[in-house]
Amino acid sequence: xxxxxxxxxxxxxxxxxxxxxxxxxxxxxxxxxxxxxxxxxxxxxxxxxxxxxxxxxxxxxxxxxxxxxxxxxxxxxxxxxxxxxxxxxxxxxxxxxxxxxxxxxxxxxxxxxxxxxxxxxxxxxxxxxxxxxxxxxxxxxxxxxxxxxxxxxxxxxxxxxxxxxxxxxxxxxxxxxxxxxxxxxxxxxxxxxxxxxxxxxxxxxxxxxxxxxxxxxxxxxxxxxxxxxxxxxxxxxxxxxxxxxxxxxxxxxxxxxxxxxxxxxxxxxxxx
Numbered sequence: 001x002x003x004x005x006x007x008x009x010x011x012x013x014x015x016x017x018x019x020x021x022x023x024x025x026x027x028x029x030x031x032x033x034x035x036x037x038x039x040x041x042x043x044x045x046x047x048x049x050x051x052x053x054x055x056x057x058x059x060x061x062x063x064x065x066x067x068x069x070x071x072x073x074x075x076x077x078x079x080x081x082x083x084x085x086x087x088x089x090x091x092x093x094x095x096x097x098x099x100x101x102x103x104x105x106x107x108x109x110x111x112x113x114x115x116x117x118x119x120x121x122x123x124x125x126x127x128x129x130x131x132x133x134x135x136x137x138x139x140x141x142x143x144x145x146x147x148x149x150x151x152x153x154x155x156x157x158x159x160x161x162x163x164x165x166x167x168x169x170x171x172x173x174x175x176x177x178x179x180x181x182x183x184x185x186x187x188x189x190x191x192x193x194x195x196x197x198x199x200x201x202x203x204x205x206x207x208x209x210x211x212x213x214x215x216x217x218x219x220x221x222x223x224x225x226x227x228x229x230x231x232x233x234x235x236x237x238x239x240x241x242x243x244x245x246x247x248x249x250x251x252x253x254x255x256x257x258x259x260x261x262x263x264x265x266x267x268x269x270x271x272x
Contacts, residue, residue, distance in 0.1 A: 003028045003061045004200065007047065007091055008068030010037050012166040013106070013192070017065060018042075020193045030057055033068065047087040055094035063102035063200045064095050073110055073134045084137035092144055096152045104199040105145045107158045107209070109185055110135030115220070116181045117257055123222040124160070124209035124229075131257070142209060149207035156206070157199040157230065162187030162213030162221075172216075172238035179250040180240045184219035187212060188236035195232050202230035214238060 004021055008014040009031025022029040031042035032054055045054025047068060058064065068091075070083040088105070095103055112122055114129030130136045145156035163185045164170055172186040187195075195212040210226040213219065215237040226232040242250070 001026055001028050002063065003030065004063045004065070005030045005032060005057055005061050006065045006067065007032045008066075009033050009042050010035050011067060011071070013161070013164060014065075014067045016164075016189060017067075017193060017196045021197070030061075032057055047090050048082040050090040050093065055090075055097065058094050058098040058100055061095070061098060061100050063104065064091065064100050065104045065106070065196060065200065066091050067106045069106070069137075070134075073108070073132065075134055077133050080133040080137045084134070085140050088137075088141045088144060092148050096148055096154060100154060102200055103145065103148070103154055103156045104196065105141050105156060105158045107142050107160045108135065108138040109160050109162065109211075109213075109221075111139045111142065111160060114257075116178075116253075120220065121222055122211065122220045124211060124225050146207040155204050156208075157202075157204065158207065158209045159195060159199050159212050160209065161192070161195075162211075164189065164192045172241075174241040174243055179247075179253065180242060183238065183240040184216045185213050185221070186216055186238050188214045188234075191234040191236050194234070195226075195230075198230040198232050204229060216240075 004027050006014050006018050009018045010033045018029060018031055021027055032045055033042055034046050036044055043054055043057045047054065066088060068087060070079045110132065111128050111130050112126060113131040113135050115122060128139050130139055142158040145158050148154055149156040163182060164187045168175055170189055172183055176182045191214045208229045210229050210232060211221045211223055213221055215223065215234045217237060217239045
């Protein structure tokens with residue numbers, strides 16, 4: 001039986017994958033979170049500080065899914081550094097110390113946020129282009145994964161997870177922020193769980209970056225590389241809905257990011 005540890009196990013994404021994997025008879029699933037939970041297999045720990053009291057949960061562990069972070073993509077450096085950089089570094093060190101073989105890092109498409117209004121195919125090896133602290137911290141996490149894969153006997157998947165909403169029953173549509181970009185980043189629950197499972201158990205070597213979103217019509221993200229790397233095959237898809245109000249917001253977002261970047265900062269660009 002393989003032991004799996006999920007950080008952020010009580011959160012939006014963490015609970016979904018914890019409950020899903022916990023149904024498998026061949027897995028021993030544990031969680032790690034700063035928030036208490038009634039499940040005795042979810043350990044309480046503050047991963048912004050390395051302490052063996054929580055790090056010991058990785059003993060005899062095969063695989064880690066690291067989801068714990070400040071999930072607010074508009075967070076400032078005061079939160080992004082401890083919660084997204086320091087915490088990730090601590091979890092990687094704990095995993096390496098206890099001989100973890102597979103590490104799945106929850107990265108983000110904010111790593112390539114600067115391509116929103118650029119005509120580019122978003123392959124996993126495209127030059128990163130983050131536009132905010134959140135995106136930078138996720139890029140740092142990917143590079144940390146690459147380092148640990150090279151220095152330790154650990155295979156690492158950096159999964160650029162699409163938009164799995166915690167509202168609207170995760171159904172796609174014009175209610176989603178960021179217009180076309182946001183909608184085409186949609187990731188269904190079914191595809192998310194499949195992507196995480198493949199990231200844990202696919203036959204890989206070293207460090208790989210994969211795109212995880214549903215097979216949405218007209219999107220920029222390349223999914224073929226994800227299929228080649230981890231066997232990811234999404235079952236769901238969506239088409240962007242762009243009524244006039246959404247199109248108007250798209251114009252302002254384009255102006256803010258491509259024409260007047262300083263204006264974009266003042267009016268809070270990425271929520272468009």
